[in-house]
Amino acid sequence: MFARKNRAERTADEAWEHLSSAWATAGDSAGRAAGRAGRKGRRLASRAGDxxxxxxxxxxxxxxxxxxxxxGRRPxxxxxxxxxxxxxxxxxGWAAASTARAAIxxxxxxxxxxxxxxxxxVTPTYDDH
Structure with missing residues (x-):
């Protein structure tokens, strides 16, 4: 029972780390993109915004x-x-059945x-005898 709890806790910790990492990555990317946009003008601003x-x-x-x-919610x-x-x-299936029926x-x-x-x-011959 304790092994299952430990595994669940490890899974929750890993999920939290992934969640934190995803938010940090989004923030870093947004900062880099905004910095590049400031240096290179409006065209890059549009690309960076995208x-x-x-x-x-x-x-x-x-x-x-x-x-x-x-x-604990499933997708x-x-x-x-x-x-x-x-x-x-x-x-x-309908196309295959129709094709098979036509072939038969x-x-x-x-x-x-x-x-x-x-x-x-073969025609029978009749004797009048």
């Missing part, structure tokens, strides 16, 4: 995921992706034509 936004968004996303993990399921994959699978029908038609071409017509 970079800061993307880094900050990533940091916030990771920090939220870490906080949720520390709180939500991507229902839209699951539904999309299900629909794609259904469409592919063609094979049956070919066999019927072959039987008609090779059929021997």
């Amino acid at each position: 970079r800061v936004t993307s880094v900050t968004d990533e940091a916030v996303t990771r920090a939220s995921a870490a906080a949720d993990a520390l709180a 939500s399921r991507p229902w839209l992706l699951i539904a999309g994959v299900g629909l794609l699978g259904a469409a592919l 029908e063609r094979q049956a038609e070919n066999e019927e034509i072959e039987l008609a071409e090779t059929a021997v017509v």
Whole structure:
């Protein structure tokens, strides 16, 4: 029981370190980007702002995921992706079934034509005796 508690505590400590690191990285990147923007003008300011936004968004996303993990909340399921994959699978299954059905029908038609071409017509003969 103590080993499990220690492992849980270690996991929580690691998650906290990752969370702290993500926030620190976002702050450092924002500071560097702002400094470069001040030296090189408006064009770089726009680029730096975009970079800061993307880094900050990533940091916030990771920090939220870490906080949720520390709180014991599981990530939500991507229902839209699951539904999309299900629909794609259904469409592919329908296409495969239609193709197989058409192939079987063609094979049956070919066999019927072959039987008609090779059929021997036997007519009975009647004796009047």
